[in-house]
Amino acid sequence: xxxxxxxxxxxxxxxxxxxxxxxxxxxxxxxxxxxxxxxxxxxxxxxxxxxxxxxxxxxxxxxxxxxxxxxxxxxxxxxxxxxxxxxxxxxxxxxxxxxxxxxxxxxxxxxxxxxxxxxxxxxxxxxxxxxxxxxxxxxxxxxxxxxxxxxxxxxxxxxxxxxxxxxxxxxxxxxxxxxxxxxxxxxxxxxxxxxxxxxxxxxxxxxxxxxxxxxxxxxxxxxxxxxxxxxxxxxxxxxxxxxxxxxxxxxxxxxxxxxxxxxxxxxxxxxxxx
Numbered sequence: 001x002x003x004x005x006x007x008x009x010x011x012x013x014x015x016x017x018x019x020x021x022x023x024x025x026x027x028x029x030x031x032x033x034x035x036x037x038x039x040x041x042x043x044x045x046x047x048x049x050x051x052x053x054x055x056x057x058x059x060x061x062x063x064x065x066x067x068x069x070x071x072x073x074x075x076x077x078x079x080x081x082x083x084x085x086x087x088x089x090x091x092x093x094x095x096x097x098x099x100x101x102x103x104x105x106x107x108x109x110x111x112x113x114x115x116x117x118x119x120x121x122x123x124x125x126x127x128x129x130x131x132x133x134x135x136x137x138x139x140x141x142x143x144x145x146x147x148x149x150x151x152x153x154x155x156x157x158x159x160x161x162x163x164x165x166x167x168x169x170x171x172x173x174x175x176x177x178x179x180x181x182x183x184x185x186x187x188x189x190x191x192x193x194x195x196x197x198x199x200x201x202x203x204x205x206x207x208x209x210x211x212x213x214x215x216x217x218x219x220x221x222x223x224x225x226x227x228x229x230x231x232x233x234x235x236x237x238x239x240x241x242x243x244x245x246x247x248x249x250x251x252x253x254x255x256x257x258x259x260x261x262x263x264x265x266x267x268x269x270x271x272x273x274x
Contacts, residue, residue: 044122044147046165054165057081057193057210065237067230074222076229079212080237084196084248086204093159093202100148100198100205101160107146110196111247122147123167129243131236134221137174142166142192164194164209188215209244 046054057079068077088096100106107124108116115127123145130139149161169190194209221229 044145044149044163050165053191054193057191057212058195058208063208065234065241067233069226069229071222071226074217074219075214076217076233077212077214078233078237079210080241081208081210082241082245083206083208084194084245085199085206086248088204091198091203093198096198096202096205097160100162100196101150103146103148103162106148106162106196115247119143121145128240131239133232133236134224135175135218136186138188139172139174140190141170141172142190143168144192159198162196162207164192164196166190166192186215186218188213211240 063081063083065080066078070076091099103122104118107122108118111124111126117125119125123143125141125143127141128139130137144164144166146162146164149163151158151160171188171190173186173188190211190213192209192211194207196205196207198204199206217229
């Protein structure tokens with residue numbers, strides 16, 4: 001057990017040994033352990049298909065909603081891209097680059113803590129609110145792999161990035177009577193990708209998140225005017241992106257970054273004392 005001792009030390013006492021440990025040594029040991037855990041990351045390798053999806057959604061999309069409809073075949077595609085920008089008080093480029101590589105800390109701070117669940121292999125389940133699309137109701141959840149990527153020759157970024165990409169989903173569909181199709185027949189697919197990195201001025205983080213949903217419209221809905229369908233899906237897209245931005249801003253990113261900066265400051269002061 002530990003007993004308090006004069007001169008700011010701790011006494012570790014057992015039947016075999018009795019040693020004195022200075023508080024700064026305890027702090028540095030804890031900090032080194034945390035750093036070791038942070039820098040030991042699993043390497044995430046994307047398949048050619050995953051890289052193609054990522055490139056298409058991030059590089060080929062503009063900010064805001066998008067919509068595509070094949071009325072003859074009934075296929076619909078829609079989604080949106082949202083920009084994420086947050087200022088983090090007291091931050092600078094150097095400590096932000098270190099903070100953004102703490103992938104688990106970042107992952108758990110960008111979404112409402114009641115709507116995110118950690119899974120193995122850097123995967124996190126994110127839940128979204130219930131959405132109504134004419135006669136279809138959805139309460140989707142998406143499993144998203146989240147990881148940190150340092151700058152490299154293959155990366156377009158000169159600073160570390162925090163990356164996100166969906167690996168699976170559950171649309172959790174409820175159909176109103178008279179649709180004439182099962183939830184499985186709708187063929188719904190949901191894809192989500194995102195990225196986050198320190199701003200150029202080192203005062204915060206910036207990035208974007210994009211989602212795309214595809215599926216088949218039930219025959220009765222194919223008779224609706226295209227403008228009505230587009231209005232409905234754009235409302236969903238606006239709701240989802242607002243929800244994502246709100247969760248990001250209300251999440252613990254500011255809190256965890258502040259704690260991290262305080263830890264760095266304390267470490268700096270401790271080094272002076274050692």
